[in-house]
Amino acid sequence: MDEKKFEEGINCFAQLLGSFLELRKMGYTQEEINWAYNTMSGNFVPNFNVKNLSNLIESRKEN
Known part of the structure; x- marks a missing residue:
């Protein structure tokens, strides 16, 4: 495996x-x-x- 791709994956x-833990808090x-x-994974550049994630959740709650 390419070292650069591995580092990007990590x-x-x-x-x-990190974002998951912060959102749970x-x-x-x-x-x-x-x-x-x-929802965010479907974007061209997630x-x-x-x-961004909390704004997305809040906008869903408003609708």
Whole structure:
């Protein structure tokens, strides 16, 4: 495996895990977080930072 691709994969995993833990601390449920991850994964360039994910969950709650 290419070392650069491996490092990119590890960085992506670390970002996902970090944002998951932060969203749980903010009080979001597992179902809400899974929905946000799945929705964001469909984007051309997914951005799994906490602010984007929490905004996505909040917009769903409003509708």
